[in-house]
Amino acid sequence: MVDNSELDDIPGTTVFTAERSRQGYHLNQMCMSLMKAENRDRFHADERAYLDGWPMSEEQKQAVLDRDFQRMLDLGGNVYFLSKIFASDGLSYVQAVSTMTEYTVEEYQAMMLAGGRSPDGWRSKSERPS
Amino acid sequence: MARITAGLTTSHVPAIGMAVDLGKTEEPYWQPVFAGYEWTKKWADADPPDVVILVYNDHASAFDLSVIPTFALGTAASFQPCDEGYGPRPVPVVEGHPELAAHLAQSLILDEFDLTLINELDVDHGLTVPMSLVYGQREAWPTKVIPLAVNVVQYPAPTGRRCYNLGKAIRRAVESYEEDLSVQVWGTGGMSHQIQGARAGLINQEWDNRFLDLVVDDPETAASIQHIEYLRETGSEGIEMVMWLIMRGALGDRVQELHRFYHVPASNTAVGHLVLEPVD
Numbered sequence: 001m002v003d004n005s006e007l008d009d010i011p012g013t014t015v016f017t018a019e020r021s022r023q024g025y026h027l028n029q030m031c032m033s034l035m036k037a038e039n040r041d042r043f044h045a046d047e048r049a050y051l052d053g054w055p056m057s058e059e060q061k062q063a064v065l066d067r068d069f070q071r072m073l074d075l076g077g078n079v080y081f082l083s084k085i086f087a088s089d090g091l092s093y094v095q096a097v098s099t100m101t102e103y104t105v106e107e108y109q110a111m112m113l114a115g116g117r118s119p120d121g122w123r124s125k126s127e128r129p130s
Numbered sequence: 131m132a133r134i135t136a137g138l139t140t141s142h143v144p145a146i147g148m149a150v151d152l153g154k155t156e157e158p159y160w161q162p163v164f165a166g167y168e169w170t171k172k173w174a175d176a177d178p179p180d181v182v183i184l185v186y187n188d189h190a191s192a193f194d195l196s197v198i199p200t201f202a203l204g205t206a207a208s209f210q211p212c213d214e215g216y217g218p219r220p221v222p223v224v225e226g227h228p229e230l231a232a233h234l235a236q237s238l239i240l241d242e243f244d245l246t247l248i249n250e251l252d253v254d255h256g257l258t259v260p261m262s263l264v265y266g267q268r269e270a271w272p273t274k275v276i277p278l279a280v281n282v283v284q285y286p287a288p289t290g291r292r293c294y295n296l297g298k299a300i301r302r303a304v305e306s307y308e309e310d311l312s313v314q315v316w317g318t319g320g321m322s323h324q325i326q327g328a329r330a331g332l333i334n335q336e337w338d339n340r341f342l343d344l345v346v347d348d349p350e351t352a353a354s355i356q357h358i359e360y361l362r363e364t365g366s367e368g369i370e371m372v373m374w375l376i377m378r379g380a381l382g383d384r385v386q387e388l389h390r391f392y393h394v395p396a397s398n399t400a401v402g403h404l405v406l407e408p409v410d
Contacts, residue, residue, distance in 0.1 A: 006358045007285070007358070007361065010329070010361055010362055010366075011328070011329060012327045012328030012329030012330075013324065013326070013327045013329050013361070013365075013366050014327055015285050015366060016284055016285055016366075017284075017285045018284065018285070021195060025195055028190075028194070028195050029196075032190060032194040032195075035191075035213065035214070040215075069326075070327065070328075073326055078190070078283060078284070079325050079326040080189040080190035080283055081190045081194075081195075083189075083190070084190070084215055087214075087216065088215065092145075092397075093144075093145070093398060094397055097325045097326065097330045097398060098331075100330055101329075101330050101331065102328065103331075108330075108331060111331055112397075112398065113395065115335065115395075116322075116332060116333025116335075116394055116395060116400065117324075117329065117330070117331040117332045118332075118334075119332055119334045119337075119362070119363060122329050123362045123363070124362070
């Protein structure tokens with residue numbers, strides 16, 4: 001049996017395993033469809049109708065509608081696929097990724113310019129305050 | 131006979147490509163990044179190789195989740211820049227080297243590296259950003275390219291050891307090709323970065339710099355680094371650095387370091403860059 005306990009011990013991190021990939025298959029393939037301009041137009045014209053065309057779970061659809069990227073990761077999304085959603089919204093990686101952190105976009109950018117997030121305190125869940 | 135003349139590693143951050151395409155390379159944010167490649171551009175311009183074997187990963191551009199090859203070799207005559215959702219990058223078509231690619235495919239599979247072979251492939255920023263960093267903006271690229279795409283998106287990526295050994299097999303394969311070709315191997319991606327979750331923005335400068343040292347002088351130790359260490363220490367996307375070990379394996383036991391550059395940040399990422407020559 002595959003033991004993912006070490007992967008799951010990394011705080012604030014969702015490792016895209018084969019199991020998560022299986023759960024997120026249709027969510028990620030829906031994202032991939034947004035590479036085409038005509039699909040982006042259909043998606044933005046009526047997001048609910050577009051999502052209903054895919055065999056995704058209701059939770060996955062709601063997470064997309066809410067632009068809750070952490071929730072999408074939890075439900076099997078992968079950030080390179082999810083980027084097709086935020087790119088179609090006109091957002092950069094920094095703008096979208098920062099929404100999953102404790103920071104505003106400006107604070108996140110300042111953190112990166114100052115050298116990024118230190119790994120200290122972020123290596124194991126045992127290092128995090130509960 | 132064909133021979134491996136040099137190797138290099140570089141990050142392949144998409145925003146670097148946008149900075150090139152939009153003429154922003156002199157802006158204060160980007161100028162230090164591009165300054166780190168000035169030496170390399172002169173070096174590359176002086177003597178471009180006949181072929182670059184360019185190790186990179188696709189980022190949900192040409193590959194979706196329907197097929198997930200661990201190692202995929204581009205055997206086509208040419209490769210178009212991908213439309214990644216913003217329209218294709220305004221960069222030249224990447225010309226392949228189908229004859230050497232076919233030789234590599236046969237040699238490597240018989241050497242027990244079971245590659246996927248791709249006769250139709252569009253290439254994304256993972257491949258074209260390194261080309262822009264090394265060769266700048268051109269009407270045509272000065273070298274042919276054989277893309278070697280590695281899955282580092284879905285866990286697990288191939289191990290560092292497997293990548294290092296594949297590099298060694300690439301050297302054997304290149305050296306058994308009859309035509310007199312100069313070949314470089316480039317390993318791209320990294321260095322530390324994480325673009326998802328509450329831990330996003332992670333950068334580990336100490337680890338990255340130790341890895342740069344290991345890639346140059348102690349690749350055996352670098353090849354022993356386990357996935358969990360990359361993930362914990364360098365962020366979930368830092369795992370891309372296993373691709374550097376393919377380059378390093380292809381250069382042989384000892385190398386001379388010609389150039390090194392490290393800079394934080396480019397977008398969410400630590401930029402690392404090495405130019406190495408094999409020492410026979």
